[in-house]
Amino acid sequence: MTQQAVEQINTSENGVYIVQDGIITPLKPKPFGQDTIVWHNGQVLDVERAERIRIKKTK
Numbered sequence: 001m002t003q004q005a006v007e008q009i010n011t012s013e014n015g016v017y018i019v020q021d022g023i024i025t026p027l028k029p030k031p032f033g034q035d036t037i038v039w040h041n042g043q044v045l046d047v048e049r050a051e052r053i054r055i056k057k058t059k
Contacts, residue, residue: 015027015029016035018047021043030049032053033051033052034049036048
């Protein structure tokens with residue numbers, strides 16, 4: 001039987017956590033944008049972060 005560790009995360013903060021091979025990687029939110037998770041053989045290979053810049057209309 002494999003022994004498992006238990007770690008706590010702060011549920012009052014917004015974000016995403018990736019757990020892979022027992023290691024936690026937090027992804028902090030951005031004001032605008034998109035995160036894409038790239039999978040390879042059932043594991044996270046990369047996280048692509050795209051930023052969106054909102055253009056405000058001027059009068």
